Amino acid sequence: MIHKEAFSDPARERRIFARRLIFSMFIMLVMGLTLISRYVDLQVNQFQDFATDSDNNRVHVRPAAPTRGVIYDRNGEILADNRPTSNLSIIRERADDLDQLINKVGSLITLTDNDITRFYSRLKRRKPFEPTPLKLNLTEKEQAILAVNQHILDGTKISARLTRFYPKRDLFTHVVGYVGRINDRESKIINPINYSGTDSIGKIGIEKFYEESLLGEVGSDNVETNARGRVMRVIDHVSPVAGNDLTLHLDSRLQQVAYEAFSGERGSLVAIEIETGGVLAMVSAPSYDANPFVSGISQKDYDALLNSADKPMFNRSIRGQYPPGSTIKPLFGLIGLQSQSITTETKIEDPGYFLMEGIERPWRDHNSERGGHGKGVDLAKAIIESCDVFFYKMGVKIGIDTLATSSQAFGLGKKTNIDLPGERSGIMPSRLWKKNARGASWFDGDTINVSIGQGFMLTTPLQLAVMTASIASRGDLIQPQIVKSINGVENPTIKVTESSEISDKYWNYIHESMRDVVHSNRGTARGINKGLTYNIAGKTGTAQVISINASDEYDRSKISERQWDHALFVAFAPAEDPKIAVALIVENGEHGSSAAAPIARTVIDTYIKSAMSKNDAQNLTATNASYLNSLQGYDAYAEQ
């Protein structure tokens, strides 16, 4: 205390303090005047600008939605584009009594419950003064009625906007997909700026896979509006950049023919252009119209689609996993030859069943009605007549390890990486797979089942098409692609593996056997060779839906239709210079030869004909001189 007292000088303290305070007051004066001048500047000098801004604030920056890229097929036919539609919207802030207004609108035009529930759910997520759509796609009559009654409908607004439209309705829904309203989950992952002018996003198919490319870049309008929301002046404008146009490998006519060929059956077809891997047709039947999804499908319609026993919303082409059945035989025969488990000279005797050492139950030959294919069955005959016993024996000899590894080189058991979302990988079973998936070790019996494309083995129709294309091109594995070019820039062909080292001798043998499946008298698909002017190489297949005891006969009358066998067919053509590969399945179609092969024939015919008409003739005939001549008779066939 003494210490403090000794140096304390109240007068000096007071003097210093007063000086500091006066200095502070001066600084405060300057700062205070700055503040006042700022407010005077805002409220007096810039009053007019801000008053206008405020009065018309409602919309002073408006995002300008980019036009979504158009999707064309390979011939320039439009598969998805944008059509102007008129919508009735309500601006909440301008409507006095919302319920009353909606009632008034409802008394003038038809409003469904769906319209109203959708309106209220959108209302919750709007920005201030953002028009919320109430009724989409107004007809001209409705527009006229609303225009006449505009004076009693304060707060409503009729606006034109571009809406996605799919002119082919249900034809391409599984491939092209559709756009729909951005949901909560999507709104968390998208860039909100880029979607500020857009309320829809690709949900499935190409629309989803190429969303970024199709979307384009948002622009903005800086606009002045009057008190009623009418735009008076655009102050500045940043143009949106339209999305990229996509051209697909798909051929509308081929797709149409293929889809119609299913004529109500359930199933899937994939056709691939062998050289590029381009998908020419991809059908999953039944399909459904994509357009209702754009504006928001009603719950009732959606439930109907969802609960239909035919599963129309299931994309069978890339998500349907089926046992390949006998369609796998050419590939496995090739693997047998290459692994030298058999030779082209190997012959067996087929008594109609196969007995495995130590197993009492025999494996039946499914494709033999009369007690087996008899003596002297070689690989060619086993493919042509689809002899199971040959493959049982060969399969055991090759062993599952070689079967599994070699099959993977043809794209089985893994995704093809096609440019579509949601592809499934199928199953190419192996010892390791069984251990991981089933926790059990591999038995020879499993190999026997796999050797005719049954058992654990599953493939998608797309995989079968890729496999067939790969067999046709003598070992090239090409990644299938839907999109041919983006804004005119061609998508490069992606070769996954180069031609394998399998000798031409074996390739010729397999190709000839497959051709004879269609063209020889005993071929299982001989029913489709009538009037053919070129050669098709193919293989039929039947896949069990339910397991039947190996010794029991398959009796269709005992089981319901949904459990009938699936019918499969794979093919490529022309056999001598393959251009197109096709794989298809008809669910519960029972026989590949009668249910599936004719559809392939129709599709391949259409393709060959259209290829001819596009001056690709020289191209084709260069390798097959007699081919063009034979085509002269083609039209005659078509008319029969």
Add this chain to the structure above:
Amino acid sequence: MQNNDFVRRMQSPGGDRKKSGSTHIDFPLLILLLALCTLGLMVLYSAGDQNLAYVKRQATFMVLGFIIMFVVAQFEVRYWEKWAFVFYGLGLLSLIAVLFFGVGAKGAQRWLDVGFSRLQPAEFMKVAVPLMLASYLSKRFIPPTLKHISWAMVMIMIPAVLIMRQPDLGTALLIFVSGFLTLFLAGLGVRYLIGTFLTGIAAVPVMWNFVLLDYQKQRILTLLSPEKDKLGSGWNIVQSKTAIGSGGINGKGWTEGTQSQLNFLPESHTDFIIAVLAEEFGLIGVLTLLALYTLVIARCLFISLKAQSQFGRLLAGSLGLIFFIYVFVNMGMVSGILPVVGAPLPMISYGGTAILTLFIGFGLLMAISTEPNRMRTNL
């Protein structure tokens, strides 16, 4: 020394006070505060979508504030001087508690949940720091020596750093400024002032690279060019400027502001409430409010000049100056001349802790202001 002893002895009988009728209230300040509170509640009613809930809650805090102010004012100034470190210490403890038990919003932990309400300890430090510094410095050499300045800086930096950790850079800076102002009034040497100024400039790149979080940098960038991102981070400031500017001289009328009523204006009942006032009452309203503030500050400074002790002088002066800083920072940021930091408008913005803190401050000012009465009655 003797004088002090004499006062202490004479004051002990409680009856003296009653006799004089003195309740230790500074009436000019009281009237100004009543006016500010009335104006604040009016604006708040309009800003909070004419929802009485906000007004009731705020009014409750104001009533509580007046009571606390009266209580604080009744204590002799030297008690506050003596016990300052206790309040400072409690403040620090609660700041540490916030780091561990705090509840928060928008990624920052700023509140302590005390059952009936949430408190913001950082707000209390706005009074506790000047109180502590005034108490510390008034007992030391004038002007303060390097050693004392260093200790004072430690007292400032501990809460400032704790608050920065919440993170709440705006309040941390205000705490720093409030402590610094006390030092300044205590006669901080000119070379230290220049030193601080230069350090501040040198600290800018360091702060930018190592201390500031992305959203804080964004706010500064937004200040420089709010038009760049009108729908994003620039939205607040574009909307508040529009609200202020469109108010014009006379304003749009109470509860008639389109910007605030239609929810264009964000945070309209808290930090951006001045925009509501400016929109609805125009420049006249703004100048009226500024006049009230000026009178409050003038009264504070007058009290400080008349104060009996160095402690009273320093405390009253600091509180007056920091009150001005709050007003300036808030009105500056809303009108777009300062970056957006979390700084409420004193007495007007919605927020219980801020209100209570301000009233504690005014209680202290009243205690200082009525100190001469106390002496007179005692003599």
